[in-house]
Amino acid sequence: MVDSVALFCTAGLIAGALYWFICVLGPAERKGKRASDLSGGSISAEKVRDNYDQYWSFFRRPKEIETAEKVPDFVDTFYNLVTDIYEWGWGQSFHFSPHIPGKSDKDATRIHEEMAVDLINVKPGQKILDAGCGVGGPMRAIAAHSKAQVTGITINEYQVQRAKLHNKKAGLDSLCNVVCGNFLKMPFEENTFDGAYSIEATCHAPKLEEVYSEIFRVMKPGTLFVSYEWVTTEKYRDDDEEHKDVIQGIERGDALPGLRSYKDIAATAMKVGFEVVKEKDLAKPPSKPWWNRLKMGRLAYWRNHVVVVILSAVGVAPKGTVDVHDMLFKTADYLTRGGETGIFSPMHMILCRKPEKASE
Numbered sequence: 001m002v003d004s005v006a007l008f009c010t011a012g013l014i015a016g017a018l019y020w021f022i023c024v025l026g027p028a029e030r031k032g033k034r035a036s037d038l039s040g041g042s043i044s045a046e047k048v049r050d051n052y053d054q055y056w057s058f059f060r061r062p063k064e065i066e067t068a069e070k071v072p073d074f075v076d077t078f079y080n081l082v083t084d085i086y087e088w089g090w091g092q093s094f095h096f097s098p099h100i101p102g103k104s105d106k107d108a109t110r111i112h113e114e115m116a117v118d119l120i121n122v123k124p125g126q127k128i129l130d131a132g133c134g135v136g137g138p139m140r141a142i143a144a145h146s147k148a149q150v151t152g153i154t155i156n157e158y159q160v161q162r163a164k165l166h167n168k169k170a171g172l173d174s175l176c177n178v179v180c181g182n183f184l185k186m187p188f189e190e191n192t193f194d195g196a197y198s199i200e201a202t203c204h205a206p207k208l209e210e211v212y213s214e215i216f217r218v219m220k221p222g223t224l225f226v227s228y229e230w231v232t233t234e235k236y237r238d239d240d241e242e243h244k245d246v247i248q249g250i251e252r253g254d255a256l257p258g259l260r261s262y263k264d265i266a267a268t269a270m271k272v273g274f275e276v277v278k279e280k281d282l283a284k285p286p287s288k289p290w291w292n293r294l295k296m297g298r299l300a301y302w303r304n305h306v307v308v309v310i311l312s313a314v315g316v317a318p319k320g321t322v323d324v325h326d327m328l329f330k331t332a333d334y335l336t337r338g339g340e341t342g343i344f345s346p347m348h349m350i351l352c353r354k355p356e357k358a359s360e
């Protein structure tokens with residue numbers, strides 16, 4: 001009798017601990033995405049592994065990535081694979097921000113987002129564009145802070161669903177609108193927006209010129225656009241094998257058709273007709289390292305790895321989730337090396353104005 005009570009209690013304890021380990025521990029945000037909800041985005045569970053293989057095949061045939069028309073599909077596949085893992089392990093804002101001593105990661109993220117909308121100087125009620133909006137973390141912070149009407153665009157249908165759900169839950173759906181589409185060919189009339197911003201998203205465009213000229217087209221004359229760009233810095237040397245290895249690692253783990261040099265950003269903005277108001281690498285001192293958060297998370301990544309392996313084995317998470325998680329695990333390391341060596345920045349800020357007159 002005593003033996004069976006002990007057995008029952010032990011089984012209960014183990015089940016409770018497993019539930020806590022898998023379902024409760026882990027989400028980056030309070031009430032955020034749980035490990036037990038990991039999916040392949042818009043891809044059905046049984047196709048996740050195939051899509052992961054297809055993602056990698058782009059890198060085995062780099063010419064495919066160079067063919068600009070294939071890139072949006074490749075990026076869409078990537079975000080089907082990673083969106084849930086990002087939300088679970090990072091939160092609703094898919095970008096970096098400088099570490100701020102004494103502030104939480106959540107506050108540092110929000111401050112970095114609010115800075116973008118403060119730079120473009122918009123008034124309550126004005127219409128602004130978020131080019132590459134993810135699941136809308138920045139959009140909600142920016143709408144709440146500025147009271148502007150934000151329209152986000154993302155290539156990934158699953159992100160649109162997630163963003164709309166979050167907007168509604170946050171009570172911000174009257175200020176935030178999300179559409180599925182390609183930022184290289186946006187479904188908006190010219191001269192529509194009173195401002196635009198893009199946070200760590202235009203790096204996915206095969207040609208920066210194409211996305212900048214499209215953003216330029218939909219902005220009203222005299223309005224401002226700010227972008228936080230992923231770039232190689234002046235410290236990057238393409239004859240240094242270690243540098244090349246780090247940058248290639250970042251490209252492969254983050255669906256990038258090719259990282260650009262910081263020098264190309266302002267040149268491209270001017271080429272499409274923008275006037276450059278300000279340009280600054282926000283990662284440079286006195287900013288504190290943006291990669292601190294990635295490094296500090298290492299213990300949690302190991303725990304996440306165990307959780308993902310268990311959930312895939314029992315069929316709760318799609319097969320292939322372990323591979324996707326491993327890919328992110330590796331990219332975290334490349335990104336950290338990029339930050340520590342100073343050869344890479346994910347926050348090269350450029351602020352541009354569309355001139356009042358085309359000839360200005």
Ligand SMILES: C=C(CC[C@@H](C)[C@H]1CC[C@H]2C3=CC[C@H]4[C@H](C)[C@@H](O)CC[C@]4(C)[C@H]3CC[C@]12C)C(C)C
Nearest residue numbers: 085086089090094095200254301304328329331332
């Ligand atoms: C701007 C882009 C995405 C930037 C970041 C939001 C993501 C880059 C690398 C991602 C992650 C790496 C490690 C993952 C970890 C192994 C897992 O357990 C939990 C999620 C990670 C922390 C994940 C979270 C998002 C990133 C930091 C790109 C794509 C242009």
Ligand SMILES: C[S@@+](CC[C@H](N)C(=O)[O-])C[C@H]1O[C@@H](n2cnc3c(N)ncnc32)[C@H](O)[C@@H]1O
Nearest residue numbers: 093094095132133134154155182183199201204
């Ligand atoms: C790293 S996420 C950043 C999301 C958001 N800015 C944030 O900080 O949370 C990059 C975003 O760019 C979007 N994106 C990439 N290429 C795109 C394209 N061609 N058209 C529209 N969106 C695109 C992705 O779908 C994703 O939402």
